[in-house]
Amino acid sequence: MTTSPELLDLAAQLKANDESFVLATVVRTVSVTAAKAGAKAIIRPDGTIVAGWIGGGCARGAVLKAAREALADGVPRMVSVQPDNLLAELGVKPGETKEGVRFASNMCPSKGTMDIFVEPVLPHPALVIFGASPVALALAAQARPLGYHVTLVAPAADLITTPEADLVIDGFALEQQGCGSRFVVVSTQGKGDEAALRAALACDAAYHAFVGSRRKMDSLRDKLIKDGIDAALLDKVKAPAGLDLGAITPEEIAMSILAEITLTRRRGQRG
Incomplete structure (x- = not known):
């Protein structure tokens, strides 16, 4: 999936204005998911997705929570949204972090897996x-x-x-x-x-x-x-x-x- 020029233009504009935002990128999908690898979205500090798309409500809550935390401490995060049976096989619970990956439950009927990289973009110190x-x-x-x-x-x-x-x-x-x-x-x-x-x-x-x-x-x-x-x-x-x-x-x-x-x-x- 290619990144739209409008999304890149907005990211460049926000950076030029020294505004904080998060760039969320889908890096891997398994089985049926609404968004595919390469999909991106720009998220403002208030949780508004102002450009792009990373899927519906199945991943939105976990990604927005990670976005808020990333903007607070400046540290990128990897979020893996998976159905409960796969989380159980991995021995993790929703909300747990293991080896740098935050796991979340996919409650949608599709039961797909989606990994999203959440990268904070902060103003110059x-x-x-x-x-x-x-x-x-x-x-x-x-x-x-x-x-x-x-x-x-x-x-x-x-x-x-x-x-x-x-x-x-x-x-x-x-x-x-x-x-x-x-x-x-x-x-x-x-x-x-x-x-x-x-x-x-x-x-x-x-x-x-x-x-x-x-x-x-x-x-x-x-x-x-x-x-x-x-x-x-x-x-x-x-x-x-x-x-x-x-x-x-x-x-x-x-x-x-x-x-x-x-x-x-x-x-x-x-x-």
Whole structure:
């Protein structure tokens, strides 16, 4: 079965718009099934199938459940929909996962078997960097080739060169809708530390870090707590930023931060 150009065009459009979706592909069928190997469908996060077709209700429920989970953790899944007698022969129950395959029961009269690969397609990971320090600039330069959408937030007057970023914002004001789930690093290194840290804490992120000594962070923490910032929020900030690689130069420090972000981002995805 060939893939329609319209489905491929929609997938490309969603990717260009940095929208999340799932591409579900039928990879194997046995006996009578409505869809055949090669059939594809695009599924949005709300469970809507917006293009393509992978069969009727026999597989839909199991595939949509797997799609929601895949979008949540970024990990692809293989779903095998089989009649109960075949599941019993394999020694598995509906809903069980064995050797990387999630099994589901086919309650339809056809009693066919269908294996569907569920692949999440997620937006580029977003890295927000506060500051115009050498470490901030090195971090932006190293992150873009790794596929990050980089936003650099700093007063224009502090920039001595054009940063390698997808978006540059003058000052430390970052609109809340521009935050979302992402990685945030404060690398002001003495120029607007407090203002940048306040703005960074307003972003909902999987990772917050501060480039500076533990003593400097403790001082800022005490001041911000007195100003009403939640201590639990401040305790989530990693300081100093990055893995302990013995880094000295701005480029090495940036590398250690990206290594730590990678560890955070990929945790649980290689099980």
